[in-house]
Amino acid sequence: MTTAPTPVPTPAATDPGGGPGASRTASSPTPAGRVPAARRGLRGGTWLATVPLLAFFAIGFGLPAVAILTGAFTVSSDAETGGGDFTTANLTESVQGAYWTALLSSLKLSALTALIGTAVGVPIAQAVVTSRFRMLREAVLTASGVLANFGGLPLAFAFVATLGNAGELTELFHLTDHGWSLYSFTGLTVAYLYFLVPLMVLTITPALDGLRVQWREAAQNNRATTLQYWRHVALPILFPSLLGGYVLLFGSAFAAYATAAAMVGATVPLISRQIADALSGNVLVGQGNLALALSLDMIIVAILVMAVYLPLQRRSARWLS
């Protein structure tokens, strides 16, 4: 579209002091002193360009973070503003009774759906990667992109229409008579897989692409069976990517709110729903700080999960590039 890239290599190559080395060292010879001036302007410009983002982040993200931390540790006092007393009561309450059940149920749902998502997504991705048809590959990857973004309300309504009490499949096969209910833990699992499996396909495809044919051939030449190849070569290399994908799925399922809210209501307790209820005062007035304590619980889980994910992502990049 643009013609801008074309003339680029020429001036940089013919510039006497040019090249990447010159741009980094200030002492290199530069023509007519123009570049140092430019660089000085740039240094001021760097701040001018990054400060708005950092300031926005400090206010938009920093203040809520402070609010969560301080709120979680102060006395819940919505009625009179005598707050400010330090307490761990909110946090203690947030891991007890119904809240603890909700947290456990959220963890269980996320761990289970992420596990199934990984186990189902990898074979699909592998089938796509090894397929001879380019069209199939493109089609599956585009569809995965759409479906991975198809969380939230639309997903809930689509499943209610399909497998809900008056859903098409439910009526067609009389599923209710067989004990099926969409508004249960199982139902929620089936619905979550609808966006988690495509997410796994998208995540793992680059890693599967990175498995070299030569590795497989080398294994075969050494008389390894397919099973042995996967057990001793492919899976160890894929392991960081697999775990990374699992963590990503876990995080998505853990943070999800809309699907569960629209689909199952209160039948399956989830921590995200408990926070929303506490915030909107559905249960009791004056639970604002409890909601913040619950949020803190959620963030701690997410941080633990991320602490596993980020180093692994870097490690897998070493083999598969």
Place this chain on the structure above:
Amino acid sequence: MAQLISRLRVWRGAVLLLAGVYFLVPMAASVWFSVNDVNGIDFDAYTGLLSAPGFTESLVLTLELAAVTVVVLLLLLVPAMIAVRLGSPRLRPVLEVVCALPLVVPPVALTAGLIGVLRWGPDHLMDTPFFQTMVFVQQPEFPLVLVIAYVLMSLPLAHRALDAGLRAVDVRTLVEAARNCGASWPRAVFSVILPNLRGALLNASFLTLALVLGEFTAASILGYQPFSVWIYSVGNSQGQMSVAVSVLSLLITWVLLLLLAAAGRERRTTAAS
């Protein structure tokens, strides 16, 4: 060997077939559900949308929010990322952390934090000018607080998209070339760097747009009614219409991603030529 290959093919076909059934059946059932009536097939759920109360207002609000979010996000992120590429590699880890941190905080928790901040308004800041700011960001006609939340939520996505674009072009060489040819700083950025980032910018914008269109958590808890919250309220009374909107939103996401893929392809071909 031939036996192995044919066995592999059968296995592959079976996997893809099962996956296809699982993913297509709910869609087909949804479409059928939305047009199926006691008297046969009719498209009332789709045609009735435009006249449904609240449809237009909520859709307009969502589109406005999306537009403002995309503009604010790009204005904040693009200069910072270009500057870090050009000038100070030491700031790069800072930028990466800033753009990754929102991933750690689930939308519900972020919303809880925002509500915590907004509560400071009436609690502590009654007599200060900050109170007016608090009121300003919460006005129901255009809740700026949602824009703040959306920008934060889309930071990781947009950062990844723009980073991929910046990796593909040598920003430093481009700028030095332009500067040596006598271009001013704004000119170097606007007519050399940004055209090269067109695909990445579109990419980031589409991802943000998709996120804002589908976002429900923050909006519903904070008590505003953009499109997603409107769908929710419709779902309680008119099941068919909510399913119809779900089908439509799937189609919209599909179109957005196709546009995105097309934009990416265009970039690749220009880079190759």
